[in-house]
Amino acid sequence: MKKDLVITIFGSTGDLTARKLLPAIAKLYKNKLIPKNVEVVALGRRDYQTDSYLDAMQNLTTKVLDLETLKSIVTYYKIQITEPNAYEAFSKYIQSISHENTKHIYYLAIGPELLGSVAKNISEAKLIEKNNANQVLVFEKPFGHDLDSAKAVNQMLWQYYDEKQIYRIDHYLGKEMIQNLMTVRFANRIFEDTWDSKSIESVKIFVKEKEGILNRAGYYDTSGALKDMVQSHLLQILCLVAMDPPKEYNSDYIKDEKIKVLRSLSIDESSVLFGQYDGYLEEPNIPSDSKTETFVYFKCYVNTPRFRGVPFEILTGKKLKEKKSYIEITYFPTTEQEKWNLPIERNKLIIKIAPKDGVDLTINSKKPGLKENLEQISLSFKMSESVEGNIPEAYEKLLLDIYQGSKTLFTRWDEIEASWQFIDQIKKCPHNLVSYKTEKDIMKLIK
Template sequence: MMKTVLTIFGATGNLMHIKLVPALIRLFKSGHLNNDTSVICVSRRDYNQEMYYEHLLSSVSPSLDLESIKNKLTYFQMDLQNPEDYQNLKKKIELTYGNDIQSLFYLAVSPEFFVEIAQGISQAGLVEKGNIRNRVVFEKPFGHSFESAKSINTQLENYFTESQIYRIDHYLGKDMIQNILVMRFGNIVFENNWSRDSIEKIDILVKEHSGIGNRGSYYDQSGAMNDMVQSHLLQMLALITMEPPKSLDSAEIRKNKIEVLKKTTIDNQSAIFGQYIGYLSEQGIPSDSSTETFVCLKAQVDTPRFKDVPIYLITGKKLDEKIAEIIIHFKEHTLANTLWPNQKPLHNQLVIGVSEYEGVRFQMNFKTPGLNDNLVETSLDYCHSCQKIGNNPEAYEKLLKDFIENTPTLFTSWDEIEASWKIVDPIDFIRETLIHYADIDDLRSKIRERKGREDIDL
């Protein structure tokens, strides 16, 4: 079997510690990666192999069995801004592993380095344009607007073909996100009711309990809109509203997602922006920042299936809980209202728990047990994570595995990125309308007070 060499740029960074190292340990332990795979860990610190290992030991969770991958990791010091260092990296790889390898690159570094690294590895001959044995992962964010994303992409096209470029949206690696397709297209009961005829509205909701932590300088440049909506929330919208694919082929799924993203618009008047009180005192935040930490948008997907169905995209920090879920609100059922006129049958609701609760709740009407005929609202619950045997795969584990195996379905294509930026770019943000909220109750009451918006479920 051909040897795989995975070079990770940014190997002393936070992403490496919290996501990539745990994913690597699990993949090696489960046998998805084996002795044919080696990892080169790049940063600019003047470490030797032992010092790097000590660095990891003190940075990753103590519960991780780091020892199990110790001999798979090789530290390599370089400056990403020095072209000669790329030549040295090439020599190192050739001397250690030869030429007949699959050479892969993971850019776990600030996006400002994306083009420089692409140029560096390309000019050093570490990657060859069009050679699918050379692939590169780009972390998010991919640009901060359509123009900036396009500029990055145009430059990357000098060095790689689209099939060599893997753009991460780690939400796509989450098990329940992948489950959306199975649920929608594997069950006739949903497949036949998945349209404006049966669905009244959809909420796509990602709430966080925490604030921005120590990510201030990054977050203040992006805000909730670019950090969450442009990527994760629009990807969820695409999976929920896309047309049935003819197959599970990557190209087919991506094509259907792009089609709905191109038909998606945001009602500018409906946009609500908020900032939690205390944000301005966070580390790295300018005292006059108006960056939003909360956003609520009403989207429309102009397809025959979903025309005029409001889709709320809601995300924010410092709210009451950490949760990501999609709620499909079905319409009221006229027959049920006729048959049980005094009982207010509930509208069916399907709740897809993406995280922290992973599972599905389907709310239905049933008869109460016993002699009377009253209706009772009941929830059929499926706990996805409870069904798993062994460890729950983390998103990064799945994404790394797919990248190494050259399966791009769960990565975002340029066309998807382009369409997403074109959706969020035109949204006007009026500084004066920013709601300052202390907590979720405060936010709820200020939204109602100021906007009179009873349609929003927070």
Template sequence: MKQAIVIFGSTGNLMYKKLIPALDKLIKKEHLDESSKIYCIARKDFSLKDYIADAKKQVTEEVNWEKLVTFLEYIVFDVNDINDYLLLKNKIKADGYTDLSIYLAVPPNLFPIIAKGVSESKLISKGESEKRIVFEKPFGENLNSAKKINRELWKYFDEKQIYRIDHYLGKEMIQNILVVRFANVVFNHIWNNSTISSVSILSKEKEGVMSRGGYYDKIGALKDMLQSHLLQMASLIAMDKPTSLDSEAIKDEKVKVLKDMIFSEKDLIVGQYKGYLEAEKVAKDSNTETFVYAKAYIENDTWKGVPFHFLSGKKLDEKLSEIIIHFKDDSALKAYFPSATKHQNKLIIRVAPKEGVQFQLNVKEPGLGEQTIPASLDYCHSCDALKNNPESYEKLLLELLNKNRTLFTRWDEIETTWNLVDELKSKDKKVHQYETYQDMIKIIKSKGVDFYDF
């Protein structure tokens, strides 16, 4: 079946930075059939030649333009004009495409407008299993706005036709979490509160908001990172074994643990980096947080008493995203190896910039002494794949074309995570100023917060 992709917002940052390089790679790897077409929709009055010239200025990755251009068609479009949707529908039909993905790479306020146009023109009708529509993050700004958007979407489409993106789910190591957990008997039996003392989930960035101040100032770290990426990671770490690796079975288990999660209000700390107020399109008196530390518990038999620490922020010491599973000290061990208890066993799942899994264990210090020292079993996924790792968007686009919904978020995941984050957001917390990561760590510690040193 001939496949077509329609991308609304084809002149935007996401298209130039992520989608074009991802499409180029899919073409190079022959995942996109020669007969496929990519309709690039935007409002600028470009010809295809103008469009490619504009794209070439903005795309920084190496792209085989000559090949890519054979798949592309540029269409000037007014998202408020139903006639443009009807013209597009007729064009796609005349071109012979029946398998259709419509990707909304546009600001979220356009989601309901475009969804309505797509539905009224019958570009996609409810129940058509060969057609799907993709929405970028953020899905709403809080639970109410997300519900409002979703109610609109459900009027037009079945849940199975709706693909909500959280690009973290396209990252190799995030997909690897299920394999590490469930394909290794050694972890299968110890993945609970009798062996695990705490879980740390962090995503640190070195950059500030750069040119995205207009978007970020309305959102902040809690909504930008915790509601989506960090809680997605936590649900994959904490969920029970699904009955199968089917997308719905996995999502059922993720939602169950998210529903059992309770944040500790007193442990929430937020901060804003010095200089944020001078960023482009940021309100001069903005109170938006660019740093968040939060702690939650999962109130079920498996995780009762195990703190989940979340930390995310901009303008920190390094770019790093990882999950650390801290295993308990065994007091009996101390009698035999007093120095071993200084170094807990840890499993580190590195998500970015390097990808891999590291397990820290105790070994005997080489030589005549009897001290123990920490050593690590290290698997560097990105090294092993010889830099041939697919980027998130490459994987997500492929899954979309294959109609595999596992890496896209279901409505109840969005609803549950907004519920948690709305609750935190409603707390009137002082926004601390910071210059460095260590500034925030000092503040966290000075508050007597039960903080695991990341």
């Protein structure tokens, strides 16, 4: 039967497919957000039938997969994806389930070492042809490992595809609270009118993780916290916090504003702190002399008229006290506060990303009673309590946007290059690698 939508997953036997892609596709299908006659073609080199493949995927994840739904839309297809000759038969299969207007999503859930050969094979088999907006390629970070390699990846992809056919996934951008950032900023006069260096004293973007590297040693040791987290997720958040309003709310204008932020960044060299958790060198498959950082902190500045002079503190690390991701905006005290003989407390806007998402705004209030005492109270909004049913997972939103051709939540080539340019600067800053046992150990070294 000819399909309206075909999602082909390369690397379909991996962690990403089991934990994120299959649950998201099943949910979209159940909620009738993608066509009823969709086919998910799961490509792998292992010997499976569709049922045994899906059972194996269920064993890979603690999430309960909706196997009934998945069995009705998934087909496992055995192929060696690095082998050009294997594409002849595969291409015929794809043709047999396609009509003229079938939307094709080719999702590369594979490591960066396979990207070049698979991208070439897909193009040579004419699965994606330039100018055909119905045929798109999706791939995951890492997008290179420095500016030069990121440029090389972009050049390689452009040999085969148009930029508008390429979707680079940064799943943080699919998180509900991150999507909400622009709304909170631009749709609230109390924030939009005070969102600048006259009112804001400092900004923190902190992503703390409790877990270590789990079973990602091979990848993580070649990457580290700066490249794994800051280059993509944290700089993207910084852009959304610091950007000016776009000329119009469409993907390209939003990205144009984000690029201006990335290009205006400067680093406070003396603030750079790299750490490695105690026990990292004993993790399986980590070289005993590894210098890879599992923690990074630095202060930087966004040199735009809006934010010049405001320190942005960026922090991410593993094996910290708890999983906690948030943006903290601290406002200057009012001039009136300084005249009072009371402790000066600042207003803070805290945008919580994980584990729970929501917004807290702390305000100063008189403590009830006969004395002139001040207390801080918090106005809180918890996203998870405000919606009925589950908040969609990031991958549901991202897959739906790919299907609908909306590129706002995907990273454009020049954002990737500009962010690597800044990361390369940070790498060159003089720094030591400090060993830490606890969050307290490393936090007290922050200048």
